[in-house]
Amino acid sequence: AQRVTQPEKLLSVFKGAPVELKCNYSYSGSPELFWYVQYSRQRLQLLLRHISRESIKGFTADLNKGETSFHLKKPFAQEEDSAMYYCALSGGGLTGGGNKLTFGTGTQLKVEL
Amino acid sequence: SQTIHQWPATLVQPVGSPLSLECTVEGTSNPNLYWYRQAAGRGLQLLFYSVGIGQISSEVPQNLSASRPQDRQFILSSKKLLLSDSGFYLCAWSVVGSDNLYFGPGTRLTVT
Incomplete structure (x- = not known):
């Protein structure tokens, strides 16, 4: 079974401080990991995926298979980063061609001035 | 461009009453479609997915059902x-x- 754990419901940081949103996963195969974000009054949307090794809005995330983690990091938090962040794991195909994403419970990031 | 619509946005229903939530997609063909639920304190749970018209797969046993009468519905x-x-x-x-x-934007369902 695949599982995603986000231990923090709420993370509050000051503007300019570093941010790290924790995500741990459990999966027996080779996972693909993602971060989704939901800004206030907007829809849930993809932020980044580990396979792309990209930086989006200053955020990066490295897959650590040894620690089964995929923490989301940003060196300097901005006020506009305040949002709900979900870590997700794609562990296998669904019958017929879909992909099953397993989401964590989410972490609300609040950036204070 | 592609868009996805859901309605209603909010719904309050009594226990024992029926339910129908609708979702439509525009601007694409033959999409995979999914229904997720987010309960308080829990993550997004996949309920159903569909890879084509009339093809529905359930991820968890429950009181709900899903249908795909048209390609984008x-x-x-x-x-x-x-x-x-x-x-x-x-x-x-x-x-x-x-x-x-x-x-989509989601539907807040409250069963009273």
Whole structure:
């Protein structure tokens, strides 16, 4: 079974401080990991995926298979980063061609001035 | 461009009443469609997915059912709602084989 754990419901940081949103996963195969974000009054949307090794809005995330983690990091938090962040794991195909994403419970990031 | 619609945005229903939530996608063909539920304190739970018209797969046993009468229409239903059906329901679509899900605005369901 695949599982995603986000231990923090709420993370509050000051503007300019570093941010790290924790995500741990459990999966027996080779996972693909993602971060989704939901800004206030907007829809849930993809932020980044580990396979792309990209930086989006200053955020990066490295897959650590040894620690089964995929923490989301940003060196300097901005006020506009305040949002709900979900870590997700794609562990296998669904019958017929879909992909099953397993989401964590989410972490609300609040950036204070 | 592609868009996804869900309605209603908010719904309050008594226990034992029926349910019908609708989701439609525009601007794409043959999408994968998904229904997720977010209950308080829990993550997004995949309820149903569909890879084509009339093809529905259920991820968890429950009081709900789904149907896909047209290529870009996905309906979530129940004959008799339970209190435990309360939650935030999200419809999503993706290109076949993609992990990039595009979510709708969601429906807040409260069963009283």
